Amino acid sequence: MMWKNWTIVSEFVLVSFSALSTELQALLFLLFLIIYLVTLMGNVLIILVTTADSALQSPMYFFLRNLSFLEIGFNLVIVPKMLGTLIIQDTTISFFGCATQMYFFFFFGAAECCLLATMAYDRYVAICSPLHYPVIMGRKSCAQLAAASWFSGIPVATVQTTWIFSFPFCGPNRVNHFFCDSPPVIALVCADTSLFELEALTATVLFILFPFLLILGSYVRILSTIFRMPSAEGKRKAFSTCSSHLLVVSLFYSTAILTYFRPRSSNSPESKKLLSLSYTVVTPMLNPIIYSLRNSEVKAALKRVVHRTLGPQKL
DSSP, X not given: OTTTTOOOOOEEEEOTTTTSOHHHHHHHHHHHHHHHHHHHHHHHHHHHHHHHOGGGOSHHHHHXXXXXXXXXXXXXXXXXXXXXXXXXXXXXXXXXXHHHHHHHHHHHHHHHHHHHHHHHHHHHHHHHOTTTHHHHTOHHHHHHHHHHHHHTHHHHHHHHHHHHTTSOBOSOOEESSSSOOHHHHHTTBOSOOHHHHHHHHHHHIIIIIHHHHHHHHHHHHHHXXXXXXXXXXXXXXXXXXXXXXXXXXXXXXXXXXXXXXXXXXXXXXXXXXXXXXXXXXXXXXXXXHHHHHSOHHHHHHHXXXXXXXHOGGGO
């Protein structure tokens, strides 16, 4: 009987950065637009170079290409709507639009966690079992590992999104975030969400913490193997092949773990927004920069592609 006065929510309002002045929002729009364009161009460039250059056909670059596709999808889900809230104050998002954004956020996020773990496993086999590497990381195995990473996002996205949007919403529809993430949306629900929160914690452990522990274990073994190598040149080469991935993992997981594993009482909406900006906006931009600047093979391939495209007379 107490449910009969509930208001049906047909749309949500993204609070985003509305507390800031118009001038600051305009500056943020320009900053995020530049980051967005750099992210798209950088990841597209990584995809083109690793596809076109014959020297970059190893499993490591196959997985890097998949990571770039994921980063592009991640950005397309979050950033365009955030830019709209900043420049034209388009803060409303439909019920279906919010559910769709949340679904693909979960999908790309879980897939990226699993793909980063797969990339760590690739480096582990390459450094710790180099003689077995061609057999273990054959073309078929790489395709299966990449497919498993992509499809891992489907169950968590489907369960989380369907469950959240099957709850009743009583009327308040202001989402205190710049996108439809689960904590600020679930705060608008007028029903007992304790069972969902338990499931969400379980999913977070499975799709964020467990892959992170796999990565950590892989790098413990990798570093142990590197330190036992007799030559300094061998150590340098081995470490250079995994340093870029290690840096990307550190950037992504440090903010993701701080966001989803901190106690709710210590997780203010504003700090959550700043942390979310790090792994949804900044990290996707830095990934292609890290892999191109810190990887001599990618830099050499970029030069070859430019040479073939422009011709030696224009360089």
